[in-house]
Amino acid sequence: MQEVSIFGLLVATFLMVIAKRTPALVRSFRYQSFFLFLATLIIALEEKQTSLYIVAGLIFILKVIGIPYFLQYTMKKINVRENLGLIANIQVSLLLALGFAYMSWVFSKQLMSFSEAMAILPAVAFFILLTGMFLMIFRLTAMAQIIGLLVMENGLFLLASAVLGGMPFFVEIAIFFDVFVSVVIMGFFVYRINKLFTHIDVNRLSRLRG
Amino acid sequence: MLLIFLLGVPLLLAAGIFLARDARSFGIVNVLGYFGMLIASVLLLREVVVNNGLVTAYHFLVADTLSAYFIFVIAVVALATALYSIGYINKDIAQGSISGKKAKTYYLLFNLFCFSMFLVPLVNNLGLMWVAIEMTTLVSAFLVGFYNTKKSVEAAWKYIIICSAGIIFALLGTILFSYAFSISGCMKSLNWTEAVSTASALDPKVIKIAFIFILVGYGTKAGLAPMHNWLPDAHSQAVGPVSALLSGVLLKTAIYAILRFGFIVIKSVGFAYFGHLLLLLGIVSLAISCCFILIQKDLKRLLAYSSIEHIGIIAIGLGLGTPWGFLGALLHIFNHAVTKSLMFFGASNMVRAYNTHNLHSIRGVIKALPYTGIIVLLGMFALTGFPPFSIFISEFLIIMGAFNKGAYVVAGAILLFLVVIFGAFIYRFSEMLFGHLPKNMTVQKEPLSGKIAFAFLLILICATGPALIYFREDLLCLVQILLPL
Structure with a gap:
């Protein structure tokens, strides 16, 4: 059963790597969060932990419904062109993503030295984390940076559920709250940037140097 | 009880702003509140040192000597900033650059920012400490982008994105630490009070990897090079008084987080690993900040790079x-916080009077702003480590620690960079302070609250040096208890 969610997570992450426009990126983020929800739910069923059920529920409410809706709403409100502005083109991005996948597998096998089966979920988590960082660096709009950050966080949540069976419960809740607040604040700043500069192209934010 | 008080006052003040009639009168209430905080922090420090143990509240908040010390540093700078804010914000309102309503927003954000910083050393749980540090970023981003100009919003965006991304690595490190605890079968609660005692049973490989992530994550927030890119932007664009809080204490809360994890690492894999990583980052920070200080044209950015330099020294x-090096680093945290706040207040006065950040356009400060000019002159000598002032003592202790250990290269590198930075500061500041006054400048009046803040900080800078020499043996004993060697 877990294989389905792992497969889904990988597909959604690769979809994000090849996305050229912001709405596609938001949509794939929603798919990724959905499969993260699924993976967490399966771990919860296996380990029979009540707190993980609640975490899964929160992932569904915040990351599958809430945050993508908020991002779409912000996009509509600021009404800028939707191209992401790729620094690396699709082919190079895909090659890099494959490299990330291999790297995270090797790293995860090193870390979880006692069994290979245990290493799969952490490997996917590290892969998602690296992809998130890639999106933050190699895509030019402020919107893509927010999504990259959220993707990194998805990777972390997967890692926490996979290797720990979740963090202590109140810590997890606090982190969720924090993620939500930070997205709202960043959305607010994107709105301000667009108002002041009439674009959200972070590459052209270069008044402060040296 | 003290811990609840320390966290409750900033929250009450934040709530109180909604009841206040105007920002002007609220500023005074604010100062009184933070004066109470300072007294409470001294009481806490006393209680922890005298009883030589932990002060806890509901297992959730806890303070030992290290956290009490950080609380004290934050309280000192917060009080000075609250004092300086009165004059600064009133002048902003008088000049019409912000509205009365926006001034209230400033005090709200100021108090929330202080609350989040006080929370960092007090929470027991390493996961919640992460949340508190992320909270400091989120609140202070608004204070960086406060004036809503193109430059300040750009700085706020860089700040929030780089620090949030960096701190995700810190969370990754925290998860890996917690994984190391769970495979050794010790505990799952992530409380540092328990973590240190079980540290020796942990898997060293996982701990080593985890600490790298911690160092990258919290190092970004601390402004250690090469993760420092956000720092000069944010510190130069923030509201004047807030620059002092950012440089003086926000960076130190990240250092606190690194130390908390560091203690676990030292117990688990030995000191060398922790020590080498910090030495490397420290020297890189010193070198990079030294280069940028030499070519800097912007007054507040100059001071921001000097913060990177001092974080490197710490x-x-x-x-x-x-032990001497460790004691020096801890004292340097306080000395730098106090001195850098003083310099940022002075720089804010200068920037406002001349209406520019550019070093080459600011001339003759001693004539235009006599009080600020003299204070900045003294502060400049203090900041670059001139003998009677407190920074000299802590830098001297650190260099002495390096010689004691036989790390002559490190000591030599510190001395070399310090000399270069000293030269650059003397050159820049003598031009600014003593140059010819521009024609359209006149002598300006300075607000009383700003003067009191200057005097308060200057007394601390001057008095700490002799006090440190007098109490050195007692302090060394305290540090030896603290340091798990």
Whole structure:
């Protein structure tokens, strides 16, 4: 059963790597969060932990419904062109993503030295984390940076559920709250940037140097 | 009870702003509140040192000597900033650059920012400490982008994105630490009070990897090079008084987080690993900040790079692993916080009077702003480590620690960079302070609250040096208890 969610997570992450426009990126983020929800739910069923059920529920409410809706709403409100502005083109991005996948597998096998089966979920988590960082660096709009950050966080949540069976419960809740607040604040700043500069192209934010 | 008080006052003040009639009168209430905080922090420090143990509240909040010390540093700078804010914000309102309503927003954000910083050293749980540090970023981003100009919003965006991304690595490190605890079968609660005692049973490989992530994550927030890119932007664009809080204490809360994890690492894999990493980052920070200080044209950015320099010195002191070096680093945290706040207040006065950040356009400050000019002159000598002032003592202790350990290269590097930076500061500031006054400048009046803040900080800078020499043996004893060697 877990294989389905792992497969889904990988597909959604690769979809994000090849996305050229912001709405596609938001949509794939929603798919990724959905499969993260699924993976967490399966771990919860296996380990029979009540707190993980609640975490899964929160992932569904915040990351599958809430945050993508908020991002779409912000996009509509600021009404800028939707191209992401790729620094690396699709082919190079895909090659890099494959490299990330291999790297995270090797790293995860090193870390979880006692069994290979245990290493799969952490490997996917590290892969998602690296992809998130890639999106933050190699895509030019402020919107893509927010999504990259959220993707990194998805990777972390997967890692926490996979290797720990979740963090202590109140810590997890606090982190969720924090993620939500930070997205709202960043959305607010994107709105301000667009108002002041009439674009959200972070590459052209270069008044402060040296 | 003290812990609840320390966290409750900033929250009450934040709530109180909604009841206040105007920002002007609220500023005074604010100062009184933070004066109470300072007294409470001294009481806490006393209680912890005298009883030589932990002060806890509901297992959730806890303070030992290290956290009480950080609380004290934050309280000192917060009080000075609250004092300086009165004059600064009133002048902003008078000049019409912000509305009365926006001034209230400033006090709200100021108090929330202080609350989040006080929370960092007090929470027991390492996961919640992460949440508190992320909270400091989120609140202070608004204070960086406060004036809503193109430059300040750009700085706020860089700040929030780089620090949030960096701190995700810190969370990754925290998860890996917690994984190391769970495979050794010790505990799952992530409380540092328990973590240190079980540290020796942990898997060293996982701990080593985890600490790299911690160092990258919290190092970004601390402004250690090469993760420092956000720092000069944010510190130069923030509201004047807030620059002091950012440089003086926000960076130190990240250092606190690194130390908390560091203690676990030292117990688990030995000191050398922790020490070498911090030494490396410290020296890189010193070198990079030194280069940028030499070519800097912007007054507040100059001071921001000087913060990177001092964070580098602190990291070196912690990484040396000798008691004198460690003591020097801890004292340097306080000395730098106080001195840098003083300099940022002075710089804010200068920037406002001349209406520019450019070093080459600011001339003759001593004539235009006599009080600020003299204070900045003294502060400049203090900041670059001139003898009677407190920074000299802590830098001297760190260099002495390096010689004791036989790390002559490190000591030589510190001395070389310090000399270069000293030269650059003397050159820049003598031009600014003593140059010819521009024609359209006149002598300006300075608000009383700003003067009191200057005097308060200057007394601390001057008095700490002799006090440190007098109490050195007692302090060394305290540090030896603290440092798990």
